[in-house]
Amino acid sequence: MPGAALESINAKPPVVEAEGLVRAFSGRRAVDGVDFTISAGECLALFGPNGAGKTTLLRLLAGLLAPTAGSCRVGGVSLRAGRAARAEVGLVSHASMLYGALTARENVEFAARMYGVRDATRAAKRALVQMRVADRAEAPVRALSRGLQQRVSIARAIVHEPRLLLCDEPYTGLDEVGSAALTTALAERRDRGAALLLVTHNLNEGLALATHAAIMRRGRFVRHESRIALDPVSYATAYRELVTADA
Amino acid sequence: MAAPAMPTAPELPELLRAAWLIARKDLAIEFRTRTAFFSAVVFALLGLTIFYFAWDATAVAAIDLAPGVLWVIFTFSGLLGLQRSFGVEQADRAMDALLAAPVDREAIYLGKAIANFLFVAGVQAISIPALALFYNVPLAGVWLPLAGIALLAAIGLVAVGTLFSAMAVNTRLAELLLPMLSLPFFIPVVTAAAQTTARLLAGRPAAEAWPWLRILLGFDLVFVVACAIAFPYTLDE
Amino acid sequence: MTERLSIAGAPSATRAPIVDGWLAAAALAVAAAYVRIIWFTPPEATQGLAQKIYYLHLPAALNAYIAFAVVAVTSIVYLWLRDPRADRVAEASAEVGLLFTTVVLTTGPIWGKPIWGTWWTWDARLTLTLFLWFIYAGYLVLRGAIPEPEMRARYSAVLGILGALLIPFIHMSVYLFRTLHPMPIVLKPDRPSLPPEMLQTLLFSFAAFFLAYLALVRARYRLAVERALLAERESHSEGER
Numbered sequence: 001m002p003g004a005a006l007e008s009i010n011a012k013p014p015v016v017e018a019e020g021l022v023r024a025f026s027g028r029r030a031v032d033g034v035d036f037t038i039s040a041g042e043c044l045a046l047f048g049p050n051g052a053g054k055t056t057l058l059r060l061l062a063g064l065l066a067p068t069a070g071s072c073r074v075g076g077v078s079l080r081a082g083r084a085a086r087a088e089v090g091l092v093s094h095a096s097m098l099y100g101a102l103t104a105r106e107n108v109e110f111a112a113r114m115y116g117v118r119d120a121t122r123a124a125k126r127a128l129v130q131m132r133v134a135d136r137a138e139a140p141v142r143a144l145s146r147g148l149q150q151r152v153s154i155a156r157a158i159v160h161e162p163r164l165l166l167c168d169e170p171y172t173g174l175d176e177v178g179s180a181a182l183t184t185a186l187a188e189r190r191d192r193g194a195a196l197l198l199v200t201h202n203l204n205e206g207l208a209l210a211t212h213a214a215i216m217r218r219g220r221f222v223r224h225e226s227r228i229a230l231d232p233v234s235y236a237t238a239y240r241e242l243v244t245a246d247a
Numbered sequence: 248m249a250a251p252a253m254p255t256a257p258e259l260p261e262l263l264r265a266a267w268l269i270a271r272k273d274l275a276i277e278f279r280t281r282t283a284f285f286s287a288v289v290f291a292l293l294g295l296t297i298f299y300f301a302w303d304a305t306a307v308a309a310i311d312l313a314p315g316v317l318w319v320i321f322t323f324s325g326l327l328g329l330q331r332s333f334g335v336e337q338a339d340r341a342m343d344a345l346l347a348a349p350v351d352r353e354a355i356y357l358g359k360a361i362a363n364f365l366f367v368a369g370v371q372a373i374s375i376p377a378l379a380l381f382y383n384v385p386l387a388g389v390w391l392p393l394a395g396i397a398l399l400a401a402i403g404l405v406a407v408g409t410l411f412s413a414m415a416v417n418t419r420l421a422e423l424l425l426p427m428l429s430l431p432f433f434i435p436v437v438t439a440a441a442q443t444t445a446r447l448l449a450g451r452p453a454a455e456a457w458p459w460l461r462i463l464l465g466f467d468l469v470f471v472v473a474c475a476i477a478f479p480y481t482l483d484e
Numbered sequence: 485m486t487e488r489l490s491i492a493g494a495p496s497a498t499r500a501p502i503v504d505g506w507l508a509a510a511a512l513a514v515a516a517a518y519v520r521i522i523w524f525t526p527p528e529a530t531q532g533l534a535q536k537i538y539y540l541h542l543p544a545a546l547n548a549y550i551a552f553a554v555v556a557v558t559s560i561v562y563l564w565l566r567d568p569r570a571d572r573v574a575e576a577s578a579e580v581g582l583l584f585t586t587v588v589l590t591t592g593p594i595w596g597k598p599i600w601g602t603w604w605t606w607d608a609r610l611t612l613t614l615f616l617w618f619i620y621a622g623y624l625v626l627r628g629a630i631p632e633p634e635m636r637a638r639y640s641a642v643l644g645i646l647g648a649l650l651i652p653f654i655h656m657s658v659y660l661f662r663t664l665h666p667m668p669i670v671l672k673p674d675r676p677s678l679p680p681e682m683l684q685t686l687l688f689s690f691a692a693f694f695l696a697y698l699a700l701v702r703a704r705y706r707l708a709v710e711r712a713l714l715a716e717r718e719s720h721s722e723g724e725r
């Protein structure tokens with residue numbers, strides 16, 4: 001069991017619970033026993049060196065992978081029990097997961113319909129406005145810059161107002177303007193009561209949004225604490241040590 | 248890891264709804280760019296032309312050659328459409344978004360298959376009249392059963408082709424593997440379709456074509472179900 | 485759970501050689517069959533010496549079908565249990581099956597030409613065997629195109645099962661095609677009224693080929709295990725993850 005046991009500060013009901021999560025690939029454990037809980041309004045920033053298993057963990061939580069052992073529940077429902085639990089999850093990645101030939105609006109509307117959102121058109125418009133990209137809504141996505149594509153991708157991920165938002169290195173390739181917009185949007189989601197899991201290499205960006213922070217190494221959480229209890233400087237040093245130890 | 252379960256009956260409307268959404272999306276993409284459809288049509292027309300000039304018109308009448316040519320062309324132009332089927336999901340990892348959504352995996356397969364089916368049917372809708380034109384095939388009175396055969400053959404082609412397209416796109420030799428894996432499976436379809444068409448055009452009684460048609464129907468039934476069941480196994484879960 | 489099985493079936497500490505007693509016995513059996521075929525079996529009255537290829541052709545065909553059935557069954561087993569051993573057997577059986585299928589496709593024409601004057605004919609068995617060859621070839625090319633072991637096993641299993649589903653349709657199509665287009669029966673199916681010596685030779689040859697099948701699959705399986713062990717060692721040594 002990694003780090004200090006955690007009590008959620010506001011004791012809200014948990015949005016996502018992972019218990020003893022294990023995922024192995026051909027004998028190698030990418031995720032090797034992970035336990036944590038994220039409640040509404042919380043953001044867990046997850047740091048770690050390459051190959052630590054962060055992306056695999058995210059894919060487990062998104063329902064893209066089945067655990068080899070252990071369980072993960074979203075809103076109390078196991079992700080493997082059926083497709084219903086996936087409706088509560090939104091996924092942002094460094095790949096945009098968009099269809100280049102379709103417009104931003106069409107992409108987000110498609111996502112809305114896939115998630116069964118009523119009045120998909122209005123929801124899509126709302127999401128695009130929120131991500132400040134509504135003025136380019138009718139442009140085919142491949143004509144947009146990377147930063148704008150990422151914003152459309154986030155709009156796609158939030159259009160169904162998921163209770164859990166999973167972000168895998170979403171800052172990759174974003175410029176300052178784009179990064180600021182992303183941070184604002186994620187903070188907004190968090191403050192509206194969503195639970196966030198933010199995987200990133202960038203300590204500053206991660207800690208800016210986080211209510212809790214964890215470091216993952218070789219498939220396990222080696223540190224897991226609340227943001228308030230944490231001193232950014234010593235944290236950065238400890239993190240650097242852990243990363244170089246693996247190199 | 249347990250095998251994915253088949254959707255139970257009450258979920259069927261939801262399955263079809265999701266499948267249709269995905270099919271619509273694929274068709275929207277295809278319609279936006281149109282390159283694949285256009286290429287497949289041009290390819291079909293070129294094929295018809297090449298075959299016409301490639302044999303001795305005095306030895307074999309055009310109308311005798313027509314069924315064989317039609318269904319060979321159908322196979323290869325269909326493959327062109329199938330190639331791009333899962334390619335759109337690979338760019339920017341859009342497939343992840345599909346898999347993360349609350350839809351059954353079988354719905355993804357069905358949606359893609361429906362889109363491919365409409366693609367192939369569209370190409371056929373142009374190739375068959377073109378064939379009639381180039382090869383002096385009188386379609387009056389037979390075009391309806393011919394359309395029926397065409398649709399049945401398209402179902403078979405698309406059922407298998409969609410699955411192999413999903414598999415091939417994840418491998419190193421995608422463009423080579425799709426035809427290589429699919430063509431043995433297409434042969435019962437093509438044979439049955441060509442034999443039925445030949446009898447149809449020759450004005451033979453329907454009873455003669457029935458055994459072939461039965462093979463085609465059986466193939467469609469078996470492989471639509473088998474490939475829908477097999478599809479989740481092609482996903483990395 | 486599955487991780488422990490990834491190198492299950494590995495030979496014990498005394499690394500078993502790939503060429504072993506089985507292969508030696510099989511080689512002997514096949515050689516003995518050849519000897520019997522050539523020197524100790526009377527030639528057939530009408531077809532002469534060329535008919536003796538039949539003793540290779542038919543057993544090879546039967547074993548090719550057996551190999552295919554093994555591929556299909558182990559494919560189902562793999563998808564059900566996710567045991568890598570099933571996948572290795574499927575791979576081994578497919579390669580050996582391809583070998584036997586090639587033997588059938590080469591001995592068929594070699595027999596056909598002197599007897600019927602044509603190298604190839606679309607008779608039922610030869611056509612079916614040709615399709616088997618295509619499916620085997622596709623199976624092996626598919627395997628070659630996927631570096632990752634788990635995905636490779638999964639995809640191969642899907643193809644193996646679908647291939648098995650295809651065979652009845654091919655058979656039906658060929659049968660229907662032939663009844664409507666009568667063709668000379670070049671390679672007649674086994675006639676029950678074979679004289680006893682020929683029947684014995686046939687059975688002996690079949691047994692020899694079957695032994696060869698088993699021995700080759702065993703050897704190929706071991707090779708697959710060695711490769712898997714090597715791959716594991718490499719991935720462990722390239723740094724802890």
